[in-house]
Amino acid sequence: MHFVFMGVSGSGKSSLARPVAERLGLPFAEADAFHPEANIAKMSAGVPLTDEDRRPWLLSLAAWIAERERAGEHSVMACSALKRSYRDLLRGGAPGVRFLHADGSDEVIAERLARRTGHFMPAGLLASQRAALEPLGADEDGAVLDVSAPVDELVERAVGLVRAALAGQGGAAPTARR
Numbered sequence: 001m002h003f004v005f006m007g008v009s010g011s012g013k014s015s016l017a018r019p020v021a022e023r024l025g026l027p028f029a030e031a032d033a034f035h036p037e038a039n040i041a042k043m044s045a046g047v048p049l050t051d052e053d054r055r056p057w058l059l060s061l062a063a064w065i066a067e068r069e070r071a072g073e074h075s076v077m078a079c080s081a082l083k084r085s086y087r088d089l090l091r092g093g094a095p096g097v098r099f100l101h102a103d104g105s106d107e108v109i110a111e112r113l114a115r116r117t118g119h120f121m122p123a124g125l126l127a128s129q130r131a132a133l134e135p136l137g138a139d140e141d142g143a144v145l146d147v148s149a150p151v152d153e154l155v156e157r158a159v160g161l162v163r164a165a166l167a168g169q170g171g172a173a174p175t176a177r178r
Ligand SMILES: Nc1ncnc2c1ncn2[C@@H]1O[C@H](COP(=O)(O)OP(=O)(O)OP(=O)(O)O)[C@@H](O)[C@H]1O
Pocket: 007, 008, 009, 010, 011, 012, 013, 014, 015, 016, 032, 078, 080, 112, 113, 115, 116, 117, 121, 147, 148, 149, 150, 151, 154
């Protein structure tokens, strides 16, 4: 199974996904590291990416998932995966792709983005990220994490969800909480 922490910029995907992968000893991919230079330059200049900009990037991430699948490994990824069509591309990588949506109010996320340093993504792009975001549909495998809680607590919760999904493989999957 492949667990993708999704959400808008600054929602805390990376802060959660990385420790979850470490705790469970699973391979981890940070989707930001897969962007071509042109995408990074665009975002750094405060210009939102288009579907066309994101497509090759999402396909490279799906390829990473497919490699883990071929290796017989579970995996964890941090990737915005804002639209359903983007998640469809990721789901193309392997049969068992599930999404954990790091979700929070604009107020909470904007405040975290304003405080974050050393990252290419300007806080001003939050509005466009929000506009693009399509929450998980009822028919999409996944769960929602309310990111107003402290990181440690959220990591604990996410580890629990991943463990439960892995234990129930072939059985019940964690279902979306809204
Ligand atoms: N639950 C939390 N409580 C307090 N601060 C948090 C929490 N989660 C993340 N942060 C902080 O908020 C900022 C954004 O988190 P992070 O970089 O993980 O988000 P992200 O969704 O991966 O963003 P991006 O997509 O832009 O890379 C960071 O400075 C991080 O330390």
